Amino acid sequence: MMKTEKIVFDIKNLNLFYGETQALKNIEFPIYEKEVTALIGPSGCGKSTFLRTLNRMNDLVESCKISGDVSFNDENIYQTGMDVIGLRKRVGMVFQKPNPFPMSIYDNIVYGPKCQGIKGKAELNEIVETSLKQAALWEEVKDRLKESALSLSGGQQQRLCIARTIAMKPEVILMDEPTSALDPVATAKIEDLIIELKQNYTIVIVTHNMQQAARISDRTAFFLLGEIVEYGDTSHVFSTPDQKKTEEYITGRFG
Amino acid sequence: MQSREGWVMSMLSKRKINDGIMTGITYGSSFISLVVLLSIIIYVFANGIKLLNWDLVTHNFEAVSYIADLKDGTGPGNFTVDRDFDEGIYYSEKWGVALKDDTNLLGKNVVVVHYVHPDSPFKELNNKGVGTVDLALTLDYEVIRIAFVDSASALSVRGSEIMIAILDANDSFRELEFSTTGGGIRGSIVTTLYLIFFTLVFALPIGVGSAIYLNEYAKNTKFTRLIRSLIETLTGVPSIIYGLMGLAIFVPLTISLTSATGGNIISGSMTLAVILMPIIIRTTEESLKVVPDDYRYASLSLGASKTQTTFKVILPNAFAGILTATLLAIGRIIGESAALVFAIGTAIKDQVSITDKSTSLAVHIWAMMTDEPANIELSTTIAIIILMMVLILNFTIKILSKRFMRRYGVKA
Numbered sequence: 278m279m280k281t282e283k284i285v286f287d288i289k290n291l292n293l294f295y296g297e298t299q300a301l302k303n304i305e306f307p308i309y310e311k312e313v314t315a316l317i318g319p320s321g322c323g324k325s326t327f328l329r330t331l332n333r334m335n336d337l338v339e340s341c342k343i344s345g346d347v348s349f350n351d352e353n354i355y356q357t358g359m360d361v362i363g364l365r366k367r368v369g370m371v372f373q374k375p376n377p378f379p380m381s382i383y384d385n386i387v388y389g390p391k392c393q394g395i396k397g398k399a400e401l402n403e404i405v406e407t408s409l410k411q412a413a414l415w416e417e418v419k420d421r422l423k424e425s426a427l428s429l430s431g432g433q434q435q436r437l438c439i440a441r442t443i444a445m446k447p448e449v450i451l452m453d454e455p456t457s458a459l460d461p462v463a464t465a466k467i468e469d470l471i472i473e474l475k476q477n478y479t480i481v482i483v484t485h486n487m488q489q490a491a492r493i494s495d496r497t498a499f500f501l502l503g504e505i506v507e508y509g510d511t512s513h514v515f516s517t518p519d520q521k522k523t524e525e526y527i528t529g530r531f532g
Numbered sequence: 533m534q535s536r537e538g539w540v541m542s543m544l545s546k547r548k549i550n551d552g553i554m555t556g557i558t559y560g561s562s563f564i565s566l567v568v569l570l571s572i573i574i575y576v577f578a579n580g581i582k583l584l585n586w587d588l589v590t591h592n593f594e595a596v597s598y599i600a601d602l603k604d605g606t607g608p609g610n611f612t613v614d615r616d617f618d619e620g621i622y623y624s625e626k627w628g629v630a631l632k633d634d635t636n637l638l639g640k641n642v643v644v645v646h647y648v649h650p651d652s653p654f655k656e657l658n659n660k661g662v663g664t665v666d667l668a669l670t671l672d673y674e675v676i677r678i679a680f681v682d683s684a685s686a687l688s689v690r691g692s693e694i695m696i697a698i699l700d701a702n703d704s705f706r707e708l709e710f711s712t713t714g715g716g717i718r719g720s721i722v723t724t725l726y727l728i729f730f731t732l733v734f735a736l737p738i739g740v741g742s743a744i745y746l747n748e749y750a751k752n753t754k755f756t757r758l759i760r761s762l763i764e765t766l767t768g769v770p771s772i773i774y775g776l777m778g779l780a781i782f783v784p785l786t787i788s789l790t791s792a793t794g795g796n797i798i799s800g801s802m803t804l805a806v807i808l809m810p811i812i813i814r815t816t817e818e819s820l821k822v823v824p825d826d827y828r829y830a831s832l833s834l835g836a837s838k839t840q841t842t843f844k845v846i847l848p849n850a851f852a853g854i855l856t857a858t859l860l861a862i863g864r865i866i867g868e869s870a871a872l873v874f875a876i877g878t879a880i881k882d883q884v885s886i887t888d889k890s891t892s893l894a895v896h897i898w899a900m901m902t903d904e905p906a907n908i909e910l911s912t913t914i915a916i917i918i919l920m921m922v923l924i925l926n927f928t929i930k931i932l933s934k935r936f937m938r939r940y941g942v943k944a
Contacts, residue, residue, distance in 0.1 A: 332833060339751065366835035376826035378845055388844070389834035438830070445835055 283310040285449060285479045286331060291345035293326060295338065299503060300326045304345070306498055306508045308449075313471060313480045315490035315511065318500030319526065324483045327500070328451050331481065332368040333361050350448075366393070369442035373454040375434035377426035377441070382418050385426045385437060389445045404444050411477075412440035413470050432463025436470065443474075450474065452482040456489065468493050487527055491515045499523045576919070580912030588637050588913065591716025592882040597676065600657035600667045600708050608703055611649040621646050622696040628652030629699075631675060631692035637715035639909045642674045643688040643695055645710075660707065669710060679707040717914060719882040720896040723797060724921070726884065727872075727892055728865050730801035731808065735861060738805070739812030740847075740854060746813070747820040748842050766810040771871040778803030778875030792887040800876035800892075804865050811864065812857045819853015820846060855933050862925055866918055869894040893918050 286308035293301035301323045308314050308331075316324040326335065333354060335341045347354050354364055366389075377385050386405045387395075395401060405422065409415040414436045418429070426437055435455055442450055452471070456464040471480060471493050484490050490497055490511065497514040499507045499522075507514055507523045518524045525531055611628030623630040628649030636642045648654050654669040669675075678686040678699060686698040699705075750756040782799040786792045792799070823846050831841040847854075872895050880899060881890040891899065897914050900907040 334829065334833060337829070337832070362835050362837055365833055370829075370833035372826065372829060372833075374826060376824070376830045378827060378830065379849065388831070389836065392834065392836040392840045392844070441830075441834065 284308070285310045285350065286481075287346075287348040287351075289346040289348070291327075291330065291347060292343070293323075293330060293335070294340075294342040296340040301330075302503045304505055306505060308479065308481060309496065310479050311475060311477070312495040313475055313482060313493050315494035315497045316481065316483045316500060317485075317487065317490050317497060317526070318506075319531070320485075322500040323503040324498075324500045325453050328370075328453055328481060328483050331449070331451055332365050332370055333359075334365075334370065336361065366445050367447050368449045368451060369445055369447035370451045371435070371438050371442055371453065371455050374458050375431055375438055377429070377434050377437050379425065379427055381423045382426050382429070382437060383422040385441050386444050389441060393445075408440040408444040409437075411443050411474070412436045413466065413473070414440055430463070432459050432466060435459060435463070435467060439467075439470065439474075443478075447478065449479045449481065452480065454483050454485060457485060464489075487515075487529075499526065501526075576912045576915045579909055580914075580916045583635075583637065583639050583909050583913040584916055585637075587713070588716055589721065589917065590718055591637060591713060593714055593716055593719055593880045594882055595674070595711040595714025597661075597709060597711035598659070598667055599661040600669075600710075601660055601706060602653055602704060603656055603658050603666075606653035606656065608653070609651070611652055613647075613649065617646070620692075622693050623647070624696045624699050626700050627654065629654050629669065631696055633692050636674065636713055637910075638907060640715075641689075643692045644713075645669055645671055645673045645675060647671070654708075657708065669708075672713060673710045674713060675708070675710045677707075677709040678705050679709075680705050715910070716882075717893065717896055717917070719884050720880060720891050720893050720914075721917075721921075722884045723876075723881070723890040724866060724892045724894075726797050726886055727801055727804060728862055728925075730798060730886070731804040731865050732858065732861060734801055734805035735808045735812055736854075736858065739809045739857070740816050742809070743813045743816035743820060744842060744847070747817050748838070748846065763810045763813055767814065771807055771868055772874075774803055774807045775871030775874035777806065778871060782875060786887070790887045795875055795877040795889055797876060797884075797886040797888070797890060800872050803871050803875040804868060807868065807871060808861045808864055811860055815857035815860065816850065816854050819850040819856070822853075823849040851933065851936065855929060859926055859929060862929075863922055866892070866922055867894055868892075869898050873898065893921075 284307045288304055288306055288308075291301055291304040292299065304327060316328065318324050329335045330343065330347060331349075331354075335343065343355055345355075349364065349368070353359075378388060380388070383405055386408055387401045390401060390404055395404075406415065406419075409418065414433060417433060418437075421428075426434065429437060435458075439450070439455075456467050459467065468489060471482065474480060475495075482490075482494065494511045496509065497507075497511045498505055499514065499518075499520075501522060507518055507520045509519075514523060515527060518527065608626045609628070610625060612625055613623070617623050617630055621630050621632040629645065629652055630647035631643050632646045634642055634644045636644075648669055648671070657667040657669065659665060659667050674688070675695065676688050678695065680686075680698070680702050681704065683698065683702060686695040688695065746756060746760065750759075778799055779795070782802040783792075783795050786796055786799040786802075787794070790796070790798065827845050827849065828841055831845045832838070836844070869892070872892055876891070876895075877889040878891055878895055878899050879889040880896060881888065884890050893914055897911045900911045900914070
């Protein structure tokens with residue numbers, strides 16, 4: 278498989294503290310463009326925390342302190358004077374629980390673009406159609422765009438959240454266990470969607486589902502107690518892991 | 533020594549008794565509160581329903597009285613009518629006027645005009661008071677006094693039958709005093725509506741704004757905790773103290789800024805706004821707290837700023853809570869009296885101006901009860917009207933909010 282090998286995120290010596298507790302220790306690995314990078318590991322190992330450092334959502338936690346280097350397209354996102362709002366525009370995020378706003382489907386999609394000052398009706402309609410099509414939701418909702426987003430099923434809501442993120446035309450989409458609240462059918466649809474989206478976007482996904490990681494990701498990082506135990510090509514990590522801990526976790530001996 | 537089974541049985545029966553007592557207490561308390569609330573409502577309606585009519589709501593409080601005498605060339609005649617009057621209505625064929633006993637809006641006994649013959653001298657009277665316009669005695673005027681040249685005056689307190697009898701016995705009269713019906717509460721209703729409007733205009737933006745600051749922006753420091761406990765303390769301060777503050781600060785302030793010369797609706801609204809602010813801040817903050825953080829994260833991750841997140845996502849979701857705050861506020865505005873006695877005064881007005889003294893319905897009750905003798909009937913009637921106003925306002929706001937929520941896409 279040919280890979281473009283362009284590094285989007287380069288993380289160097291990243292340490293993160295919640296108050297006195299160290300949640301991430303010396304994290305170092307690259308994230309490549311137009312690939313799916315899976316973050317796996319047992320609960321509380323720091324993978325979601327790590328994911329939120331990539332779009333600076335950890336800023337919302339008052340006690341959170343960060344040291345080290347997180348470069349996004351060769352720019353340190355933790356440097357002073359960083360445009361965080363601009364960063365979040367380019368690095369979108371999908372959450373564990375589908376969290377559409379209690380507005381209409383249409384308004385959910387145009388929320389982000391409107392916040393950026395896009396006002397033209399035609400342009401907004403265009404954004405709604407393309408993002409819903411990219412999120413494979415258009416056929417299901419095109420006749421009821423004015424209905425409340427809360428009337429959709431859980432899987433549809435999650436695809437709406439992905440469409441809402443796509444509407445911002447990001448470079449990277451971060452996904453924090455996007456299928457953990459969904460049934461197997463909805464999960465399969467999201468997985469197909471992720472593989473589809475890989476052509477245009479860089480995707481970083483946190484998952485507890487080993488099969489999912491193996492199925493959809495190109496590279497895998499295994500987290501344990503705030504440290505990276507192993508990082509490499511997914512095929513390598515899942516078939517012949519270098520570390521014993523990785524093998525034990527993947528085969529389900531702990532976790 | 534007790535057997536094990538006996539011990540278990542005694543524990544069970546003990547628990548049964550305990551459970552029975554506790555259940556009994558909860559049943560009893562809810563029964564007592566129900567009885568108390570019902571008896572208040574029954575008392576208010578039983579006392580007040582007699583005086584409740586549309587005239588009370590539309591009429592002025594001040595009665596305008598007139599003094600008149602006969603025009604030259606007019607006098608008694610023979611004004612027969614081919615109709616019978618009901619019992620209690622007394623007609624003078626000599627003067628062509630029918631009077632009856634009645635109670636006015638205030639519940640006082642008065643003599644009112646029931647019928648005036650088209651040719652009666654009372655149709656055109658000479659104005660002896662202020663102004664030069666001719667007067668005419670018409671339906672529903674209250675006749676207060678008729679003074680004669682050589683017999684004692686006929687006073688309304690002695691009733692319409694005696695008044696007609698005295699009138700029939702005389703060929704002319706020196707002076708007739710009559711008045712429009714007073715005692716209406718129109719002015720006080722208008723004042724109350726003004727107070728609701730202006731108080732909400734002052735209190736809602738400041739209260740909701742403070743709540744947003746405390747919940748969304750302020751860091752959890754000693755200082756913000758101090759502000760919170762201060763706000764909590766303020767909800768417990770007696771309103772009469774706020775009234776003093778209104779008198780000391782807002783009354784002079786409005787006097788210096790407007791044409792007001794004393795307490796007025798604006799100073800009253802400002803005082804009420806201060807009373808309401810802690811309630812609005814607390815209720816709004818509670819409703820902001822329950823907006824799921826998921827929405828905040830979603831909005832911020834979409835590149836929205838903190839302010840955009842607050843005003844486009846958080847605030848509309850807290851709408852129900854802000855509405856509750858508004859309803860509580862309206863109830864408080866309508867019900868407040870002690871603070872208003874100082875802040876706008878107790879003068880009952882028919883011509884309401886926002887920079888002038890006037891009185892809300894609650895203070896109107898206070899004024900009626902401090903009258904000599906206390907007018908309990910009218911007070912309870914006003915209480916019924918206050919209850920109905922609160923009901924109507926609540927329903928209106930609920931309907932409006934349902935529309936808003938539907939437009940916003942929330943399933944109400």
